[in-house]
Amino acid sequence: MSDHVFQAPKGTRDFFPPETAARRHIEAAWRSASIDSGFEEIEGPTFEHLELYTVKSGEGIVNELFSFTRAGGESTYALRPEFTPTLARMAAARGSQLPQPIKWFTIPNMFRAERPQRGRLREFVQWNVDLLGAGGPEADAEVISVALLSLERLGLTARDVQVRLSHREAVATLLRSLGVAPDSLPKAFELLDRRAKMPPAEFAKRAGELGLAADEVARLDAAAGRPIALAETPDRIAAALSLPEGELASLLALRERLVALGLAEWCVIDLGIVRGLAYYTGTVFEIHDAGQAERAIAGGGRYDTLVGLFGGPAMPACGFGMGDVVLSLVLAEKGLLGGKDGGAALLPRPDAFLISAGDPAAEAALPRLVGELRRAGLHVRHPYKATRNVGKLLGDAAKCRAHAAVILGAEVAEGIAAVKDLASGEQAPVPIAELAATLRARRAAREAAR
Amino acid sequence: MSDHVFQAPKGTRDFFPPETAARRHIEAAWRSASIDSGFEEIEGPTFEHLELYTVKSGEGIVNELFSFTRAGGESTYALRPEFTPTLARMAAARGSQLPQPIKWFTIPNMFRAERPQRGRLREFVQWNVDLLGAGGPEADAEVISVALLSLERLGLTARDVQVRLSHREAVATLLRSLGVAPDSLPKAFELLDRRAKMPPAEFAKRAGELGLAADEVARLDAAAGRPIALAETPDRIAAALSLPEGELASLLALRERLVALGLAEWCVIDLGIVRGLAYYTGTVFEIHDAGQAERAIAGGGRYDTLVGLFGGPAMPACGFGMGDVVLSLVLAEKGLLGGKDGGAALLPRPDAFLISAGDPAAEAALPRLVGELRRAGLHVRHPYKATRNVGKLLGDAAKCRAHAAVILGAEVAEGIAAVKDLASGEQAPVPIAELAATLRARRAAREAAR
Numbered sequence: 001m002s003d004h005v006f007q008a009p010k011g012t013r014d015f016f017p018p019e020t021a022a023r024r025h026i027e028a029a030w031r032s033a034s035i036d037s038g039f040e041e042i043e044g045p046t047f048e049h050l051e052l053y054t055v056k057s058g059e060g061i062v063n064e065l066f067s068f069t070r071a072g073g074e075s076t077y078a079l080r081p082e083f084t085p086t087l088a089r090m091a092a093a094r095g096s097q098l099p100q101p102i103k104w105f106t107i108p109n110m111f112r113a114e115r116p117q118r119g120r121l122r123e124f125v126q127w128n129v130d131l132l133g134a135g136g137p138e139a140d141a142e143v144i145s146v147a148l149l150s151l152e153r154l155g156l157t158a159r160d161v162q163v164r165l166s167h168r169e170a171v172a173t174l175l176r177s178l179g180v181a182p183d184s185l186p187k188a189f190e191l192l193d194r195r196a197k198m199p200p201a202e203f204a205k206r207a208g209e210l211g212l213a214a215d216e217v218a219r220l221d222a223a224a225g226r227p228i229a230l231a232e233t234p235d236r237i238a239a240a241l242s243l244p245e246g247e248l249a250s251l252l253a254l255r256e257r258l259v260a261l262g263l264a265e266w267c268v269i270d271l272g273i274v275r276g277l278a279y280y281t282g283t284v285f286e287i288h289d290a291g292q293a294e295r296a297i298a299g300g301g302r303y304d305t306l307v308g309l310f311g312g313p314a315m316p317a318c319g320f321g322m323g324d325v326v327l328s329l330v331l332a333e334k335g336l337l338g339g340k341d342g343g344a345a346l347l348p349r350p351d352a353f354l355i356s357a358g359d360p361a362a363e364a365a366l367p368r369l370v371g372e373l374r375r376a377g378l379h380v381r382h383p384y385k386a387t388r389n390v391g392k393l394l395g396d397a398a399k400c401r402a403h404a405a406v407i408l409g410a411e412v413a414e415g416i417a418a419v420k421d422l423a424s425g426e427q428a429p430v431p432i433a434e435l436a437a438t439l440r441a442r443r444a445a446r447e448a449a450r
Numbered sequence: 451m452s453d454h455v456f457q458a459p460k461g462t463r464d465f466f467p468p469e470t471a472a473r474r475h476i477e478a479a480w481r482s483a484s485i486d487s488g489f490e491e492i493e494g495p496t497f498e499h500l501e502l503y504t505v506k507s508g509e510g511i512v513n514e515l516f517s518f519t520r521a522g523g524e525s526t527y528a529l530r531p532e533f534t535p536t537l538a539r540m541a542a543a544r545g546s547q548l549p550q551p552i553k554w555f556t557i558p559n560m561f562r563a564e565r566p567q568r569g570r571l572r573e574f575v576q577w578n579v580d581l582l583g584a585g586g587p588e589a590d591a592e593v594i595s596v597a598l599l600s601l602e603r604l605g606l607t608a609r610d611v612q613v614r615l616s617h618r619e620a621v622a623t624l625l626r627s628l629g630v631a632p633d634s635l636p637k638a639f640e641l642l643d644r645r646a647k648m649p650p651a652e653f654a655k656r657a658g659e660l661g662l663a664a665d666e667v668a669r670l671d672a673a674a675g676r677p678i679a680l681a682e683t684p685d686r687i688a689a690a691l692s693l694p695e696g697e698l699a700s701l702l703a704l705r706e707r708l709v710a711l712g713l714a715e716w717c718v719i720d721l722g723i724v725r726g727l728a729y730y731t732g733t734v735f736e737i738h739d740a741g742q743a744e745r746a747i748a749g750g751g752r753y754d755t756l757v758g759l760f761g762g763p764a765m766p767a768c769g770f771g772m773g774d775v776v777l778s779l780v781l782a783e784k785g786l787l788g789g790k791d792g793g794a795a796l797l798p799r800p801d802a803f804l805i806s807a808g809d810p811a812a813e814a815a816l817p818r819l820v821g822e823l824r825r826a827g828l829h830v831r832h833p834y835k836a837t838r839n840v841g842k843l844l845g846d847a848a849k850c851r852a853h854a855a856v857i858l859g860a861e862v863a864e865g866i867a868a869v870k871d872l873a874s875g876e877q878a879p880v881p882i883a884e885l886a887a888t889l890r891a892r893r894a895a896r897e898a899a900r
Contacts, residue, residue, distance in 0.1 A: 006502075006539050006761050009527055012495035014540050017554070020491045035798045036824045038831040038850075041470045045462035045573055046496065046529075046559055047516075052456075066497075066527075068518035070563055077459055077516075079496075089456050090464050099849075101834050104467070109496055109559075113520055123495055134834055138817070149824060260814075261821045311456050348485045364710075367588070371711045374486045374599060381488040384551050384584055399549075400488075444898075 011114075011122025022343030023125065026154065026324055026331070027107055030127040033150035034105035037142070039129060042104045044086035050076040052085045055309065056279070066113050066122075079111035082321065083128045084306065091132055092312025100133030100315075105146075110323075119295040119326045129300075130319030132307065137250070140283040140302060141257040143318045147287060147298055148266055150322070155336040161297060163263075164227060164270040165285045167251040171271050173243055174223055178216040192224055193274035224272030230255055231264045241271070254283055275299055279306070283318065289330045297330060298322035351378045351439045352419075353397030354406045358388035362408035369408070369432065376436035378443070398422055403442065406435065461564075461572025472793030473575065476604065476774055476781070477557055480577040483600035484555035487592070489579060492554045494536035497527040502535045505759065506729070516563050516572075529561035532771065533578045534756065541582055542762025550583030550765075555596075560773075569745040569776045579750075580769030582757065587700070590733040590752060591707040593768045597737060597748055598716055600772070605786040611747060613713075614677060614720040615735045617701040621721050623693055624673055628666040642674055643724035674722030680705055681714045691721070704733055725749055729756070733768065739780045747780060748772035801828045801889045802869075803847035804856045808838035812858035819858070819882065826886035828893070848872055854892065856885065 008014045015023060034041070050067050067078040080086060083106055091102060106128050116122055129146050131139050144163060151161055171192065172185055180188045191206050198206075200221070207217040219242060228240050234252045238245040245252065251269065258267055275284045284301035288294075300320025307315040331337040338345040354370055356362040366382060373380045381400055383393050390407060397405040407418040407427075417435060420427040421442075430438050458464045465473060484491070500517050517528040530536060533556055541552060556578050566572055579596050581589050594613055601611055625638045641656050648656075650671070657667040669692060678690050684702045688695040695702065701719065708717055725734045734751035738744075750770025757765040781787040788795040804820055806812040816832060823830045831850055833843050840857060847855040857868040857877075867885060870877040871892075880888050 006542065008495050009497060009499060009525065012497070013493075014495070014536075014543075015493035016540065016544065017490035017492060020493050023493065024491065032827075033824075036827065036829045038800065038829070040467035040797060041474065042467060043463075043465035043470050043473065045458050045464070046561070047459060047462070047573075049459060066518055066520070068516055070516070075459065086464075090466065092456065093464075094466065111496070123497075145821060145824075152825065257817070261817060263821075347490060350488065367707070367711055371595060371713075374483075374595075375602065377482075377486065379486045379488070448894075 009122070011116035013121065013123070017347060018338070018341075018343035020343070021346035021348075022328065022337050023324060025337070025343070025346045026327060027125070027127075029150045029153040030105075030107055030322070033146050033153060034127075034129060037103075037146045037149065039103040039105040039131075039146065042087075042090065042106050043108065044080070044083065044090065044106070046109065047077040047079050048086060048089075050078045052089065053078055053081065056085050056088075056306065064112055064114060066111050080108065081110055081112050083108055083110070083126065084130075084303075084319070084321075085310070087128065087130055087319075088306050088310040088312065091307045091315065091317075092310040095132070095307060095312045095315055101139070102132040103130075104132070105129045119329060121325055125324040127322045127324075128319060130317060132315050132317045134318075135302075135304065135316035137253040137257045137283075139316070140254050140318050141261055141263070143300065143320060144258065144267075144285060145261055145263060147300075147320055147322060148263060151287070151297075154327075154331060156331070156334070158265040160290055160334060161266070161287055161330070162227075162290050163267040163285055163287050164273045165230070165251070165254065165267055165283070166269070166271050166273040167248075167254065167283050168281060170241070170243075170248050170251040171274070173247045174220070174241060174271060177243060177247075178212055178220055180210055180212065184210050189274055192220075192272065193276060195221075195224055195272060224270075227268035227270040229264075230258060230267040230269060237269060250282060275301060279303055281305060285320070287322070294326050294329055297326050347401070348379060350381045350397075350400055350402040351443055352380050352404045352406045353393075353400065353402035354380060354382045355390060355393045355397070355408065356388065357390050357407060357409040359408075359410050359412065361412045362410075365408055365412050365432070369406075369435070373436055373439065376440065378436065378439050394420070394422075403446070404439065406430075406439075459572070461566035463571065463573070467797060468788070468791075468793035470793070471796035471798075472778065472787050473774060475787070475793070475796045476777060477575070477577075479600045479603040480555075480557055480772070483596050483603060484577075484579060487553075487596045487599065489553040489555040489581075489596065492537075492540065492556050493558065494530070494533065494540065494556070496559065497529050498536060498539075500526040500528045502539065503528055503531065506535050506538075506756065514562055514564060516561050530558065531560055531562050533558055533560070533576065534580075534753075534769070534771075535760070537578065537580055537769075538756050538760040538762065541757045541765065541767075542760040545582070545757060545762045545765055551589070552582040553580075554582070555579045569779060571775055575774040577772045577774075578769060580767060582765050582767040584768075585752075585754065585766035587703040587707045587733075589766070590704050590768050591711055591713075593750065593770060594708065594717075594735060595711055595713060597750075597770055597772060598713060601737070601747075604777075604781060606780070606784070608715040610740055610784060611716070611737055611780070612677075612740050613717040613735055613737050614723045615680070615701070615704065615717055615733070616719070616721050616723040617698075617704065617733050618730060619732065620691070620693075620698050620701040621724070623697045624670070624691060624721060627693060627697075628662055628670055630660055630662065634660050639724055642670075642722065643726060645671075645674055645722060674720075677718035677720040679714075680708060680717040680719060687719060700732060725751060729753055731755060735770070737772070743783075744776050744779055747776050797851070798829060800831045800850055800852040801893055802830050802854045802856045803843075803850065803852035804830060804832045805840060805843045805847070805858065806838065807840050807857060807859040809858075809860050809862065811860075811862045815858055815862050815882070819856075819885070823886055823889065826890065828886065828889050844870070844872075853896070854889065856880075856889075 065078040069076045110126050131143050175188045204217045273286050280301040281304045282302035286296040287298040298320050302318040304316045356366045405420045415432050416429050417432050419430045515528040519526045560576050581593050630638045654667045723736050730751040731754045732752035736746040737748040748770050752768040754766045806816045855870045865882050866879050867882050869880045
């Protein structure tokens with residue numbers, strides 16, 4: 001048997017405790033931003049019928065999937081590459097019975113059979129937030145605000161990340177104003193989507209094939225490549241895009257709502273954001289690190305026709321996905337993922353580390369007391385070493401970042417332990433009967449002080 | 451396209467918000483019991499190289515796995531059917547660098563390509579707790595105590611569930627005392643493992659083939675089928691098993707530790723618990739509902755040779771797995787999974803539901819205030835309806851189980867809102883500038899009262 005069997009498969013990750021702590025830290029920000037914003041959590045199967053993915057994305061997606069058939073082969077399944085088809089299936093199944101709007105989030109693992117590279121793995125975690133059954137700029141702005149709330153809680157600011165906003169309607173208006181024929185619009189969207197990935201000359205050549213003159217290509221290039229601050233006034237935004245204000249109604253209504261919510265500084269208008277082809281129907285957005293050194297941190301938009309496509313009622317919908325891989329790179333680069341120590345600084349800290357000084361009464365009391373304190377909801381550790389050298393064991397208590405050490409000495413016979421605060425170094429006798437209450441009060445005080 | 455595509459694959463589950471809340475409730479008990487007991491969380495890939503599973507379980511396991519090969523086919527992978535091989539691989543990779551004992555837990559999804567039935571699905575969640583690098587009854591008892599801590603936090607008592615304990619050494623002693631030859635021991639273990647699944651006559655016949663006389667079969671049957679309370683004294687336990695106390699040293703040492711920890715009432719000795727074949731090396735245990743109406747809630751034991759098998763250092767190890775499927779059935783049956791309403795009663799409750807009575811100042815203030823309160827860490831909802839009928843909207847606030855409603859009326863112009871406590875019905879004016887502090891204080895008071 002070769003050694004590779006003893007390694008995680010290519011493009012997947014082993015999460016030792018520090019890496020898991022970092023992942024839990026990100027997920028906690030995602031979950032609390034979702035719940036505080038009134039979204040409810042759902043989960044779905046890790047694999048679905050393969051056809052569920054080809055409905056939305058066509059047969060072309062099959063090569064990007066891990067798919068399998070059982071021996072005896074009733075069905076072909078695929079590991080989920082994204083959550084939206086599952087969401088649309090679930091919304092289609094129950095959508096007409098549930099009060100609307102439906103506000104759902106989920107934090108599943110996902111899988112893509114691609115070549116792993118920076119910011120892109122074969123298995124990753126992706127937070128999905130979706131608001132179904134409500135249209136309009138209010139819903140779009142609410143979805144964007146949830147994404148920003150989580151990033152703010154992770155310590156990022158408007159100087160670190162930027163929402164790049166576009167709207168299908170504004171882009172169509174722009175393309176039509178440049179003389180793109182209605183039936184060439186899909187091709188023009190596709191070209192715009194690939195713009196960043198091709199040399200300017202090739203972009204100009206292909207735009208020419210769609211009927212654009214050289215100056216029109218330049219205008220498209222400018223509109224797609226020069227983000228406009230959302231804090232700009234509507235007339236200046238229209239002027240920057242060389243379009244009449246009246247034909248940018250949807251984009252400007254979203255802008256107005258985001259400004260009212262105090263989120264303008266986080267956002268720019270960037271008509272170069274397309275996010276693929278036929279899926280989105282209105283607002284589209286991506287969140288990028290301000291330096292644009294990495295891939296997109298998040299992407300989403302409005303998809304009003306999708307739930308219907310999965311057999312459900314017609315239902316307006318808006319949502320986004322945010323993966324853990326790029327976000328982790330951005331956070332780590334800014335020292336926001338446990339600082340220099342990495343995730344180790346994010347590991348849960350014990351309320352107490354219990355030490356016996358070696359007296360028989362203390363030896364007998366320790367395991368029982370450990371159990372009692374844990375049952376009281378406290379995080380409690382104890383040494384596994386044979387030594388009863390209290391100084392050495394206090395070192396172990398500090399190493400696991402315990403808040404306090406509880407030292408059981410000869411006074412255990414009188415029902416007394418010593419509690420040493422490992423931050424201040426102060427030590428005081430505490431009746432063993434009051435240990436749980438004392439440690440809980442200390443925890444409450446720490447939490448209140450944060 | 452057929453309709454089955456729009457359903458979750460056979461043996462997998464869609465988790466709508468109430469079911470997700472129930473799942474989170476169970477996971478929270480698992481996670482807090484683990485962390486409070488000093489275990490640190492890890493995660494691994496959802497799929498591994500297929501050979502990782504055949505190392506431990508032989509080729510026979512392949513039929514129970516969902517396995518797949520990529521087009522171009524570097525490797526064959528399998529969705530993980532259990533976590534232990536991943537754990538052993540990770541421990542083998544880092545085990546010699548990490549301080550010991552290593553105390554790890556994980557809560558992954560797992561997959562088995564079996565026929566779905568009650569208590570057994572194709573995709574499920576399984577909590578794994580493992581203590582590596584420490585042997586002896588103290589480590590075994592600590593692992594068992596973590597399992598019980600989680601069940602206690604979920605509301606179960608020693609009347610609801612039972613740990614059924616056995617020990618390879620005690621079973622081997624029993625079998626040898628009945629005249630089973632040393633080289634027949636593996637076959638005898640296998641027979642004992644299948645005992646519950648065969649008619650008594652077949653058990654007797656097969657035991658006879660291993661050289662047991664009729665009275666010896668009866669003694670084996672009794673020892674395997676008649677659990678002994680752990681609170682019994684060692685001499686009575688030995689007598690019940692017709693074995694000398696001195697030859698039950700390991701089992702009785704574990705008993706003594708569990709008694710010292712105050713866990714005796716949760717446990718029985720049951721030498722009929724075998725848990726498969728060559729894997730475990732000492733203590734084995736299962737946790738069952740007291741009525742034994744369901745499959746095992748959890749199972750585990752000591753496996754001192756496994757990390758070495760995966761290329762790591764020799765390392766004593768003890769652990770267990772507890773799945774969500776059987777546990778959910780047991781909890782629901784006892785009304786401990788959100789009561790009559792199911793998981794709906796476990797959904798997060800909003801701190802406040804914000805209502806505008808329709809005045810323009812209130813209309814303008816509401817979305818901004820919603821954003822501010824969410825940024826202050828509060829769970830806040832608001833209506834999406836066009837109506838401004840406060841009575842109707844208060845009904846919506848109650849429906850989503852908000853603790854309070856914040857009513858924005860004409861007094862918004864003076865910076866005042868009304869806060870209505872939806873439990874007591876009491877309503878009081880609160881300066882808008884103090885809303886976040888007021889709602890946070892109410893939340894803190896609720897948490898302190900629990």
